[in-house]
Amino acid sequence: MKVLKFGGTSVGSVQRIKEVAGLVSGAGKNIVVLSAMSGTTNALVEIAGYYNNRNPEGAREMISRLESQYMSRIAGLYETAEAAEKATEYVRGVFSTISSFGRDIFTQALEKVILAQGELISSFLMATYMEEKGISVALMPALSFMRIDRQGEPDLEYLRGKIREEMASWPDASLYITQGYICMNASDEVDNLGRGGSDYTACLIGAAVQAEEIQIWTDIDGMHDNDPRYVEDTSAVRHLHFDEAAELAYFGAKILHPTCIQPARFANVPVRILNTMDPSAPGTLIDNALDRGSIKAVAAKDSIAAIKIKSSRMLLAHGFLRKVFEIFESYCTPIDMICTSEVGVSMSIDDTRYLNEIVHDLKKYGTVSVDLDMCIICVAGDMDWTNVGFESRVMEALKGIPVRMVSYGGSNYNISILVRQEDKALALRELSRKLFRQ
Numbered sequence: 001m002k003v004l005k006f007g008g009t010s011v012g013s014v015q016r017i018k019e020v021a022g023l024v025s026g027a028g029k030n031i032v033v034l035s036a037m038s039g040t041t042n043a044l045v046e047i048a049g050y051y052n053n054r055n056p057e058g059a060r061e062m063i064s065r066l067e068s069q070y071m072s073r074i075a076g077l078y079e080t081a082e083a084a085e086k087a088t089e090y091v092r093g094v095f096s097t098i099s100s101f102g103r104d105i106f107t108q109a110l111e112k113v114i115l116a117q118g119e120l121i122s123s124f125l126m127a128t129y130m131e132e133k134g135i136s137v138a139l140m141p142a143l144s145f146m147r148i149d150r151q152g153e154p155d156l157e158y159l160r161g162k163i164r165e166e167m168a169s170w171p172d173a174s175l176y177i178t179q180g181y182i183c184m185n186a187s188d189e190v191d192n193l194g195r196g197g198s199d200y201t202a203c204l205i206g207a208a209v210q211a212e213e214i215q216i217w218t219d220i221d222g223m224h225d226n227d228p229r230y231v232e233d234t235s236a237v238r239h240l241h242f243d244e245a246a247e248l249a250y251f252g253a254k255i256l257h258p259t260c261i262q263p264a265r266f267a268n269v270p271v272r273i274l275n276t277m278d279p280s281a282p283g284t285l286i287d288n289a290l291d292r293g294s295i296k297a298v299a300a301k302d303s304i305a306a307i308k309i310k311s312s313r314m315l316l317a318h319g320f321l322r323k324v325f326e327i328f329e330s331y332c333t334p335i336d337m338i339c340t341s342e343v344g345v346s347m348s349i350d351d352t353r354y355l356n357e358i359v360h361d362l363k364k365y366g367t368v369s370v371d372l373d374m375c376i377i378c379v380a381g382d383m384d385w386t387n388v389g390f391e392s393r394v395m396e397a398l399k400g401i402p403v404r405m406v407s408y409g410g411s412n413y414n415i416s417i418l419v420r421q422e423d424k425a426l427a428l429r430e431l432s433r434k435l436f437r438q
């Protein structure tokens with residue numbers, strides 16, 4: 001059994017829905033995970049924004065625009081009146097529910113309900129389309145098996161048990177369809193796995209059912225060696241180690257959700273990134289094998305803050321770093337990069353919600369300074385320290401760019417460099433030139 005996830009663009013039009021249906025039917029009793037049609041989640045975020053700003057009029061206007069967009073999609077998708085009516089009724093129900101939220105106090109829980117509708121609609125439209133074509137699909141509600149705990153971490157045990165139960169209740173299905181991104185939380189409310197979270201759903205399910213493979217179908221022919229939004233002439237990387245892919249995803253390669261590789265790696269289920277627009281292209285295979293001696297790809301993550309604490313008295317005294325880390329921990333803020341010296345320690349964070357509080361608390365231990373709007377550039381590959389020359393090639397590429405921090409040796413798979421966000425595009429281009437084009 002495989003898990004096949006299709007992203008927003010892959011199901012972004014009537015034509016694409018039909019193509020995906022063709023791709024998945026007859027390909028085996030697999031689990032198909034769908035994103036919302038592209039643009040939908042953004043529109044839903046906007047609708048919730050209007051409600052949050054106590055502007056139900058604005059919300060209603062967007063709702064009716066989105067609803068009519070779906071109505072014309074329904075008109076183009078189905079051949080039988082029966083299927084079209086079934087889809088129409090479902091979609092009308094969704095939008096009338098969302099419209100009703102303007103009447104009462106708008107809560108975060110309602111916002112999450114709104115955000116969940118994109119995946120619920122796309123999966124319903126797809127399942128109804130496939131049924132119309134005579135395929136016996138099981139539309140499995142992700143809300144019945146995908147759950148996060150109080151810390152926002154997915155509950156894998158629960159998923160393992162519940163998804164098997166759910167699958168067993170559809171003995172005649174020739175394939176399963178479910179929603180990416182959405183889940184329940186510890187308070188039994190609808191929630192989600194964060195933007196781009198459908199990749200995470202697919203990998204969690206793949207790990208839970210010990211799938212043969214997890215396929216991430218998207219709008220590009222695999223993980224490229226640099227961010228195609230900033231660098232021209234990037235090329236697809238054919239193979240990555242789980243750890244290389246995890247570093248790239250975490251440090252900004254938008255093609256994968258930041259933490260989606262972890263469950264696949266733990267369960268040792270290979271992940272393949274494939275192109276819906278070019279299904280026969282080889283894509284990228286991610287597994288446990290390492291290609292020795294090569295630098296694979298570069299990614300970048302924005303909106304990073306670098307925090308420096310200087311304390312000549314006690315920096316390297318034992319217990320000092322623990323106290324510093326405890327401050328970050330008390331605000332549930334993970335540290336991405338860290339560099340130490342005799343007189344100071346610098347750390348970078350991307351979650352800056354509690355920056356002021358963290359800085360305030362750190363001042364107990366030394367002089368604190370902050371650099372905002374920074375960017376982590378991650379170079380991933382076989383960075384075993386005994387390979388000579390990789391670091392120097394990276395630093396040579398960045399010789400004209402001010403570098404705030406460098407982290408090397410933390411794992412065998414990456415070098416991270418912190419630069420100003422305004423230098424990101426140049427840094428990415430120079431790295432491409434030096435690492436992949438010479």
Ligand code: ADP
Nearest residue numbers: 007008009218219222223224226227253254255
């Ligand atoms: P989906 O909707 O299928 O989840 P996403 O938009 O989330 O697709 O991810 C695919 C996009 O990721 C690509 O179109 C590309 O612009 C962007 N991207 C960023 N970095 C990379 C990379 N290293 N390789 C490939 N695509 C990348």
Ligand code: ASP
Nearest residue numbers: 035041181195196197198
């Ligand atoms: N629809 C969600 C988003 O746009 C989840 C996803 O597409 O992966 O973020």
Ligand code: MG
Nearest residue numbers: 007196254255
């Ligand atoms: Mg995505």
